Amino acid sequence: MVKYKVFQRLLIMLAFLLIPATVLFAYANHASKDVVKKTLESSASKQMEFTIQQMEQSLRQLEKQTLLLASDASIQSYASSWEFPEYLNHLLMRKTIEEKLELQSQAEPLIHELTVYWPSIEEVISTSRQAQYDLEELARKPANEWFAQERDGVLTFRLLLTNPSIVAPDWSNIVSVAETAISGDYLLSVLKGLDKTGNGKSFFYFAGRGLIANADIDRSLQDALMKENVLQAGASAHPNVTVFDIDGVEYLVQTMHSPSFGAMLVSYIELDEFLAPLQKVNWLVNGSLLFLFIAGVAISLLFYRNFRMPFGYLVRKIENLGTGDYGSRATLKTNTEFDYLFERFNDMASRTQTLIENVYEEKVRTREAEYKHLQSQINPHFLYNCLFYIVSMANKSPGAVISMAKNLSGFYRYITRKAGETTTLAEEIRLIESYLEVQSLRNTRLSYAIDIPSAMHGLPVPSLLLQPIVENAVVHGIEQKRDAGKILIRGAASGSLYVITVDDDGTGLSEEELKALGDRVHASYRTTDEMGCGLRNVHHRLANRYGNHSGLSFSGNVWGGFRVTLHITNTKQEESE
Structure with a gap:
């Protein structure tokens, strides 16, 4: 079996080119996505941290100013x-x-309202005309820390600093109170500045109060943050990063606590929306990979069609030529270099066929010459014995003499006329009948039967095909055994295969003798070996005429005698039909 190593190696090389390219593209795409995510995370974290620090710095400044105001001598x-x-x-x-x-x-632009209270004289001075003094309300406000207050729909964040800083329960020890208020719009401006960086949307979360945001916040995201306790305050100098997958949408959420307001600054980014340009690049990369795969398959198919198939076709034609089909020709048209190879193969096959036919004809002529030589070597004792039989029976049985002379003349007339020619199986049967009639007159123990279907009678066969086999059965089988005397000739046909068997009840051969006889008959022809010369001649004439599947085989039979089987594969007749 031919191994197409070049084709396999080229496919492996193509795979080695495509697979690393695919892996490299996939890795580069994955790495770029990770880099963008990390860069986004780092940028958003730094911006949030800067925003919180800036806001806290501004609040510290306000706290200092408020403290100075509360400690002012004039106040x-x-x-x-x-x-x-x-x-x-x-x-x-x-x-x-x-x-x-x-x-x-x-x-200070951040200041929305500045107010000073004097609990001892129950008086208030403020930059706002709406400021009123109420000691009970003032006592309920947290001191020395920022708190949120909403009045008339306006949200403010306030800081109360007392002098002294330690407050009695009834505020009786307090000399003065300085209050600084900033508007809730300040937090909106902080969020607006953070959103302008392009790192998503942000909002402030106050426990017990809710959200402060410039736009509507996704309710499902808020619930997820609450469920995961992301909005719980925690002491951390850097933002906390969390990734959520909500209804198939991936969010990058960062949170950082504001110590002054006690609020949680939250910034979130919808990654799919942010990474949309990168997703386009991803589709482009995947499309390129698909194109590479299709190109690889197309190249493989083109290579298979334009190289592997013509090469395999040429190999099959060479194998056919090697099996004896010398008429095999390459008729495939490829419009490639293979057409030249096919043309050269056809020339070679034509010359080989011509050479084989010449050799075959020479072999046939040699076989015919050998057989004619064999004819001249027919045992003259057979003729002498027949003539002696005629002389001895001339006075006793004129009918036997007539039968002997008639069959003997027919026998010799046939072998001298048909030598080297092709005849029909019917004429061969008549020859065998004449021969066996002559032998039965000489040997009264001899009896024979011929059972060959009439459909086989027209089969063209070489002349003197059965005579050497029947003669071998009489001379080497029946005459060597005292009580022997039966010969049976049968024929059968199956399509183009014809089988003729010749059985006798003579001495027969052992298994070793049968094998030795088969080896000698199937070997090359040698005229020096007289024993089995006729059988060998018949076998080689059949093989030369009908092919190697035709010839003789030998075996025993149910009588304990010897069987010769002729196999004839008449392919020429099958082709003509």
């Missing part, structure tokens, strides 16, 4: 200005404090 002395009217002008001091508050409020 502290204003509480006792009613007791010393002869030394201080109360109204003038109030005007000074108002101007100071207004100036400080205008100097």
Whole structure:
């Protein structure tokens, strides 16, 4: 069997080219996606951290200003200005404090409202006209820390700093209270600045109060954050990063706690939307990989069609030529270099066929010459014995003499006329009948039967095909055994295969003798060996004429004698039909 190693190696090389390219593209795509995610995460984290730090720095500045305001000497002395009217002008001091508050409020844009309370005199000065004094309400407000307050739909964040800083339950020890308020819009501006960086959307979450955001927040995302306790406050100097998959949408969520407000700043990014440009690149890469795969398959098919198939076709034609089909020709048209190979193969096959036919004809002529030589070597004792039989029976049985002369003349007339020619099986049967009639007259023990279907009588066969076999059965079988005397000739046909058997009840041969006889008959022809010369001649004439599947085979039979089987494969007749 031919192994197509070149084709296999080329396919392996193509696979080695495509597979690393596919793996490299896939790895590069995956790596680029990871790099973009990490870059996005790092950028968003740094921006959030910067935003929180900037906001906390601004709040610390406000805390310092508020503390200075609460500790201001004029504000502290204003509480006792009613007791010393002869030394201080109360109204003038109030005007000074108002101007100071207004100036400080205008100097710091974050300040929404500045207010000073004096619990001892129950008086308030504020930059807002709506400021009112209520000690009970003031006592309910957290001191020294930021808190949120909503009044008339306006949200503010306030810081109360007292002087002194330790507050009695009834605020009786407090000299003055400075309150700084910033608008809730400040947090919206912080969120707006954070959103402008392009790292998603953000909002502030206050426990017990809710969200502050510039836009609507996805409710499912909020519920997921609450469920996972992401919005719980935690002391961390850096943002916490979490990835959520909600209804097939992947979110990158970062949170950072604001110590001053006690709020959680949350920033979230919808990764699929952010990575959409990268997804386009991903589709492009996948399309390129698909194109490479299709190109590889197309190249393999083209190579198979234009190389592997013509090469396999040429190999089959060479194998046919090797099995004896010398008429095999390459008729495939490829319009490639293989056409030249096919043309050269056809020339070679034609010359080989011509050479084989010449050799075959020479062999046939040689076989015919050998057989004619064999004819001249027919045992003359057979003729002498027949003539002696005629002389001895001339006076006793004129009928036997007539039968002997008739069959003997017919026998010799046939072998001298048909030598080297092709005849029919019917004429061969008549020859055998004449021969066996002559032998039965000489040997009264001899009896024979011929059972060959009439459909086989027209089969063209070489002349003197059966005579050497029947003669061998009489001379070497029946005459060597005292009680022997039966010969049976039968024929059978199956399509183009014809089988003729010749049985006798003579001495027969052992298994070793049968094998030795088969080896000698099937071997090359040798005229020097007289024994079995006729059988060998018949076998080789059949093989030369009908092919190697035709010839003789030998075996025993049910009588204990010897059987010769003739196999004839008449392919020429089958082709003509």
